[in-house]
Amino acid sequence: MTSTAVPITTKKDWSSDQEIRWCPGCGDYSILTALQMLLPELGVRREKTVFVSGIGCASRFPYYMNTYGLHSIHGRAPAIATGLAVTRPDLDVWVICGDGDALSIGGNHLIHALRRNVNLNILMFNNQIYGLTKGQYSPTSEEGKVTKSTPFGSIDHPFNPISLAIGAEATFVARTHDMDRKHMQEMFGRAHQHDGSSFVEVYQNCNVFNDGAFSAITGKDVRSTMLIELHNGEPIRFGADLERGVVQLPDGRLEIVSVADVGTDALLIHDEHRDEPGLAFALSRLSNGVHEPTPIGIFRDVVRGEYGAEMQAQVDLEQEKKGTGDLAALFRSATTWTVD
């Protein structure tokens, strides 16, 4: 490559020639469109962009992006992407995974990628169901959920993905949903900007096996009263007239109150960059499920050393001290003797 200027691209340039095989009406389409429209604006190169996925409906994503891509194994995408990202710091690596993929079979890889802070943009499409295997409950399905594998209702207590990510020492944690392209793009853009692991939970409607799972909070008519949009440095409030807000109680818990009752000054000011994760965690616990007012936006965005850069720094330091490695010297790095 000789040119250094990033070529101007459009959505079309980022779309592959592969026929898209998601069910008509699936929330995955709008996420795909959001990204294909966003990437031309980020000033990045297609050849330097890689999508790595696991297995599941969401994980077909890389086939539809005209970039480098790797459709891997159920749950393993964060592990595979880690090896790619730390050896190729010049690349933009996106991990696309689902809730079963990332939180069930791949839970271990996800939490370790997050704590290491590898430079990955991890987008987890949460539809609270297993789609590709045709409708079993997932680790984010609500208790009591009746599915093919839980005819009497699920007895599993679900994960809260945001709490999990914060607990796993993630440095960037956000939530968005498939009904709001602008919000998705803002979250994906911020995730891309973040140096280290970025975790974005995307509420995604599976209209075949779990239709309307999020409609109680993401439906156009209910959004203003059910989604609590987080904005850095601003008081946390929501409602058609921003009449409700969030306060912190003396025991540390957060509570939703009427602004009229407590006054604006009493409201909690959102601080994404707060190093101490307690408040971000408390925010993630504000809602007990997708039928209650639920925060979306960036819960946490803090700075910590990026794993690949730190790995590279150790290599650089050793090479500075010892040169770039001499095989002949290596072969003599313990006692040797000569036979004449």
Add this chain to the structure above:
Amino acid sequence: MPTERPTEKIGGVVVRFAGDSGDGMQLTGDRFTSVSAVLGNDLATFPDYPAEIRAPAGSLAGVSAFQVQISDHEISTHGDTPNVLVAMNPAGLKANIAVMERGATLIVNSDAFDERSLAKAGYAVDPLTDNSLSEFAVYKVPMTSITQEACKEAGVKPRDAERSKNFFALGLVSWIYTRPTDTTLAWIEERFGSKPQIADANRRAFRAGYDFGETAELFDSRYEISAAAFREGEYINIPGNTSLAWGLIAAARQADLPLFLGSYPITPASDILHELSKRKEFGVKTFQAEDEISGIGAALGAAFGGSLAVTTTSGPGLDLKSETLGLAVSLELPLIIVDVQRAGPSTGLPTKVEQSDLLQAIHGRHGESPVPVVAATTPSQCFDAAIEAARIAVTYRTPVILLSDAYLANGSEPWLIPDVASLPPIEANFASATNATNAEGQPEFLPYVRDDETLARPWAPPGLAGLEHRIGGLEKAENTGSVSYDGANHERMTLLRAARINGIADSYPATLVDDPSGEASLVVVGWGSTYGAINAGVERVRELGRHVAHIQLMHLNPLPNDLGSLLAGYEHVLVPELNLGQLCSILRSKYLVDAKALGKMQGNPFRPAEIEDAILEHLGGAS
């Protein structure tokens, strides 16, 4: 004045140091080996230690041993049975006495034979007093008390001084076998220099042991072992895990690729991770993953990105890696999986050798999933085997399983340091341009177009514009690599994957047959680490005037093209393996020969005598 003891020249000796896990036996053996290496002896070692870091002190389970054979001529094993056993405690004696032959020398730490220690080792009566050892030459040496006495002046407490008794043993054996003291003293200085008191105690203990030989008049003579007639050159004593790690570094250099290791700690493979993580100046990146799956996953990601990618493991770890290995087969990316075999199933005997992963390496994945398998034959040959595994992986764009084992990993031998310029080249040959034209006449890149000769697909790490492509574990259409559920295409791809792996055999040199007389009717076919024992066993048979041939396989999948016709030239085929006969069953089914298995599953390598006996038994009366 002590009398000057006569020095007798001997051809070689096998010494076994045995004691409690905490007694420092591995270090003692390693030091004795090192001075002998510097004297120019040929040598082979066998560290034999328990799985527990500190099993109950004084128990049989806690016995740690180190056996070394040193010789004035070329040898290939750590020896049949020890000539000398140094036993630091009753358990060390009891655990090893069964392998000692009549007339052997026993040097025991008599201080350790108290009632409690005897009971812990399961001795009802003290073997040093009940005449049960009458057929051995027994030397009772109060090692603990002399060491404590010697260390008094160093200002260390008796309890701490006791820890230096292994240096006393080393000193004594060094005196008996006329090993120079300066190498060991210099090493003590280097290793313990930062802890002067411990260095001083060890030095005093070592001297005390050496002087004890000189003054105690217990030993009638000392022994000398001349240098072996090695090929000219510079040598280093190297354990298999180190030489394997160096082979990987060298292969990456030869291929001009960055080396990446994704690994999870597991015995006995971890030393490869340790060694590589020290060598950052070579640009090596090591990643200690959260589990075995992530170890190989990260390696596969690095391979996609254009690194020479490696994962190392053992036993149960290989089971966990098989899923990702299958993906690597489907992606057709270079990847090296090192399996340092240990006895199974399950956790099995984690520190003991076995060769029972062969069939798993070849077949152990779902689907038709061919993987090349290379096996190292000796500790130093691990270097060459690693380079060969890398050559195959990179040239044919395939995962390769490199089999080592617990014996090779920890055992060491002198290695003739190769000239760096003589190392074989490896060509990464990254794709650099589009390779097809689409329907609209535009240039395009198809990731599964194959090389005519090797059937390998292009390796196109991200970064080049115009070569963007998507690959995955779903079946791919021939050439285009697009997802395809077409049955006929799947069969074609299955056949192509198999043909590509089978074709690797075309790149092997002719199989080496060791059949000096050309009159042998029996060929011994071994693979991997049985090389030394088979070699020694075969030599002994020849010394009896009988004829026998030997083939040692390094390539287990695909097998060499000439192997079938070679085997057909012999009446008998004997296959010794540390398993139930895994290679044997392959040879039988593939070549329809009446190969006979010789199995051993005791957690230790074959002894040359076992090979010798089996050959003679098969040869029967016919000379």
